[in-house]
Amino acid sequence: MKNKAASWFEQRLGLRAVFAFLTKKEVPQHKHTIWYYTGSSILLFLGIQIVTGMMLALYYKPTLEGANASVGRIMTQVPLGWIVRSVHSLSASCMIALVMVHLISIMLTKSYRKPRELTWMSGVLLLVISMGFGFTGYLLPWDALSLSATKVGTDIPRVIPVVGAWVSNFLRGGEDVTGDTLTRFFLFHICVLPLLVILALAVHLYLIQKQGISVPLEAERDKDKVRMLPFWPNFVLRESIVWLVLLGLVVTGAVFLAPSLGPAADLMAPAPQGIRPEWYFLFLFQTLKLFPANVVGIPGEALAVFLILFVLGLFFFLPLIDNRPAERKGKVITGLAYVFLAYAAALTVWSLL
Amino acid sequence: MIRKRIALAMVLVLMTLAAAPLLASGSPGQATATAVFPQTPPDKAKVETIHPAPKNIKERSAVYVFLVWLWLTIGSLIYVFALKIREADRILSLHYYQPDKSPRRRRLRL
Numbered sequence: 001m002k003n004k005a006a007s008w009f010e011q012r013l014g015l016r017a018v019f020a021f022l023t024k025k026e027v028p029q030h031k032h033t034i035w036y037y038t039g040s041s042i043l044l045f046l047g048i049q050i051v052t053g054m055m056l057a058l059y060y061k062p063t064l065e066g067a068n069a070s071v072g073r074i075m076t077q078v079p080l081g082w083i084v085r086s087v088h089s090l091s092a093s094c095m096i097a098l099v100m101v102h103l104i105s106i107m108l109t110k111s112y113r114k115p116r117e118l119t120w121m122s123g124v125l126l127l128v129i130s131m132g133f134g135f136t137g138y139l140l141p142w143d144a145l146s147l148s149a150t151k152v153g154t155d156i157p158r159v160i161p162v163v164g165a166w167v168s169n170f171l172r173g174g175e176d177v178t179g180d181t182l183t184r185f186f187l188f189h190i191c192v193l194p195l196l197v198i199l200a201l202a203v204h205l206y207l208i209q210k211q212g213i214s215v216p217l218e219a220e221r222d223k224d225k226v227r228m229l230p231f232w233p234n235f236v237l238r239e240s241i242v243w244l245v246l247l248g249l250v251v252t253g254a255v256f257l258a259p260s261l262g263p264a265a266d267l268m269a270p271a272p273q274g275i276r277p278e279w280y281f282l283f284l285f286q287t288l289k290l291f292p293a294n295v296v297g298i299p300g301e302a303l304a305v306f307l308i309l310f311v312l313g314l315f316f317f318l319p320l321i322d323n324r325p326a327e328r329k330g331k332v333i334t335g336l337a338y339v340f341l342a343y344a345a346a347l348t349v350w351s352l353l
Numbered sequence: 354m355i356r357k358r359i360a361l362a363m364v365l366v367l368m369t370l371a372a373a374p375l376l377a378s379g380s381p382g383q384a385t386a387t388a389v390f391p392q393t394p395p396d397k398a399k400v401e402t403i404h405p406a407p408k409n410i411k412e413r414s415a416v417y418v419f420l421v422w423l424w425l426t427i428g429s430l431i432y433v434f435a436l437k438i439r440e441a442d443r444i445l446s447l448h449y450y451q452p453d454k455s456p457r458r459r460r461l462r463l
Contacts, residue, residue, distance in 0.1 A: 082405035086405065230441075230445065234441045237434050258405040263401065
């Protein structure tokens with residue numbers, strides 16, 4: 001009976017080829033192997049996001065009157081609702097943190113080098129989409145802080161000439177942040193961004209399978225000495241332990257660090273004190289605040305936005321910029337990565353003080 | 354093999370036990386609801402910040418029991434996986450699936 005069922009599925013799905021591929025797949029073992037776990041752990045947090053997001057969507061109402069009240073209901077009336085919301089919020093932060101750590105580890109080990117340029121680019125795209133999830137999700141509780149932060153965030157594109165005002169109006173669904181913005185952000189959060197993340201992730205995973213897992217430059221020089229670990233079951237079992245520990249930490253963190261919910265936002269009320277975006281936007285927020293009103297006749301905010309977009313562009317096209325032969329890839333990119341990390345950390349701490 | 358079976362049995366027992374305290378004391382969310390809503394007039398509830406911490410000792414206990422169960426289950430599963438990793442690594446070192454590279458086969462050839 002069991003064999004018959006297996007044969008029935010095999011004839012239709014051809015899963016044997018997938019299993020054969022998985023048993024042949026290998027993961028390099030060297031002193032930087034730990035970074036490989038960051039990539040696969042992102043998938044754990046994405047899975048948690050999808051499951052908890054669907055649970056929250058069962059009760060959430062994306063309307064001006066219902067948004068804040070429905071989140072309040074989730075936190076106080078729905079069984080285990082506050083833990084589910086807290087896990088969703090904390091795992092979102094963890095996912096973005098891991099995407100950042102993963103990209104930085106790739107940058108430091110120069111794993112973006114030929115032929116993995118597109119893998120890097122799809123990774124950067126995934127970071128941008130993840131931050132988009134954070135930005136759109138921040139407004140959904142519709143409290144005073146999230147409304148003001150969204151007003152500031154959606155106002156920033158206005159400094160870009162020609163298309164800026166259009167982008168801002170498109171995000172807001174009008175001149176100002178209103179109930180239409182909430183509906184749009186909810187749509188982006190549960191429909192548009194998930195579709196984009198699935199597409200980018202599919203491309204990213206396909207490229208990883210096609211090119212194989214990269215090894216750091218220094219390990220590649222002694223390629224014969226690199227030990228290969230079978231993906232199944234050796235690596236999967238190790239990864240399972242990492243996933244279990246992360247799952248435990250997220251649930252424990254969700255119980256003790258559950259986010260509170262402020263009173264419903266009032267569109268006519270003045271902005272409250274201490275408007276602050278999520279932690280991953282803090283260094284950008286502080287960068288914007290650092291610039292003076294005018295720099296040689298150019299508005300400071302516009303200059304800061306262009307600078308941020310320029311750095312993001314450099315980051316995206318890094319494999320094409322640093323296209324020297326592998327043996328000549330030097331310490332410049334490593335140095336720049338450390339400078340960027342120090343800058344981001346310093347400005348984040350400064351913003352929190 | 355016996356140790357593995359014991360560990361698996363432990364996981365099953367822990368998973369079953371987990372449901373008991375939560376069912377007995379009600380879910381933390383329900384406890385919060387009963388703690389917040391009846392005591393607060395609707396107008397006041399609108400302007401107050403909702404802090405999602407456990408509101409009473411019963412709820413707090415249920416959450417702590419859940420966390421203890423979670424970590425015990427995770428610990429047991431890690432133990433089982435560690436055993437499996439050891440076994441998988443041993444098979445790998447013996448080149449079980451690549452008989453040509455097997456040290457035993459090489460010795461036989463000599």
